[in-house]
Amino acid sequence: MPEAPVIAPPTVRDVLAAARRLEGRVVRTPAVAHPELDGAVADAGARDARLVVKHENLQHTGAFKVRGALNLLLGLDDVERARGIVAYSTGNHAQALAYAAARTATPCTIVMPTDPNPVKERAVRRLGADVVLHGSTFDDARDRAAEAAGAGGARLVGAANEPVLVAGVATAVLELLAQAPDLDVLVVPVGGGSGAAAACLVAEALAPGLEVVAVQSAASPAAHDSWRAGELRSAANTTRAEGLAVGCGFALTQAVLRDRLADFLLVTDDAITAAQAAYLTGARTVAEGAGAAALAAVLSHPARFAGRRVGVMCSGGNASEAELRRALAG
Numbered sequence: 001m002p003e004a005p006v007i008a009p010p011t012v013r014d015v016l017a018a019a020r021r022l023e024g025r026v027v028r029t030p031a032v033a034h035p036e037l038d039g040a041v042a043d044a045g046a047r048d049a050r051l052v053v054k055h056e057n058l059q060h061t062g063a064f065k066v067r068g069a070l071n072l073l074l075g076l077d078d079v080e081r082a083r084g085i086v087a088y089s090t091g092n093h094a095q096a097l098a099y100a101a102a103r104t105a106t107p108c109t110i111v112m113p114t115d116p117n118p119v120k121e122r123a124v125r126r127l128g129a130d131v132v133l134h135g136s137t138f139d140d141a142r143d144r145a146a147e148a149a150g151a152g153g154a155r156l157v158g159a160a161n162e163p164v165l166v167a168g169v170a171t172a173v174l175e176l177l178a179q180a181p182d183l184d185v186l187v188v189p190v191g192g193g194s195g196a197a198a199a200c201l202v203a204e205a206l207a208p209g210l211e212v213v214a215v216q217s218a219a220s221p222a223a224h225d226s227w228r229a230g231e232l233r234s235a236a237n238t239t240r241a242e243g244l245a246v247g248c249g250f251a252l253t254q255a256v257l258r259d260r261l262a263d264f265l266l267v268t269d270d271a272i273t274a275a276q277a278a279y280l281t282g283a284r285t286v287a288e289g290a291g292a293a294a295l296a297a298v299l300s301h302p303a304r305f306a307g308r309r310v311g312v313m314c315s316g317g318n319a320s321e322a323e324l325r326r327a328l329a330g
Contacts, residue, residue, distance in 0.1 A: 072157065173186070
């Protein structure tokens, strides 16, 4: 079942406080127009669409999640840090927390599924976290992490029902709006939904005319299905894009998306792979599956974006060798 319970979302004041806390600790990542990508989306049918890619794949640990992790751990007191944290992740959330834990002297245990992206697993271990491999899916890892945290008194850090994480992630959107204030629409990939919820919160406060569009793999559509149904749903979880591989909706992020999201699109895993290839050849950019999902949405649903200035969140950049080979072969 999904993580429980009615948690108040962060406010824009929380996001601004996170921005102050993170000043000098995270990369102010570039927001770049790539003419070759504009050409690719025009060829797909999105005539006169102009893309601005927010390159969070160049962030510490390769994804915007480190913003949330640092915001959370920097806000703990010494006693809480001494108890440590336990988290569950398919990779980017794990790396973010391991990075933040190393910089705040916080003991950190990460539970990952038994066949994780090797790039991400190596990075988590190299950052000094203890890694436990358990189960075949994100959901299996979540259950094991909850047991471990309960047994040892550590703080369980969820993947989505964490207002402080969402506030930290939202600082990427603050940056983007300063870099590209004339966007018509912003497309954000969804696993648990922290990135899309963050985008909705910032857009509502600072750019109310900006549409936020979420995208998820059709092979793991739980967040999409939850949003469409107006209630938390579980769904098959078979995408090969591990950053999107979540089998349930989450209460906090769904509450935000339900109130503020303009649209929620699905794309196939093959479309995601094609978008990875487009990034490699058209933007000289390495994006993992989750990082390429927003571009895949523009390429797969061109009529939705024709004639518009489109922000595309590229997060993250931790592609495995197998992913890159598949993208180039395709």
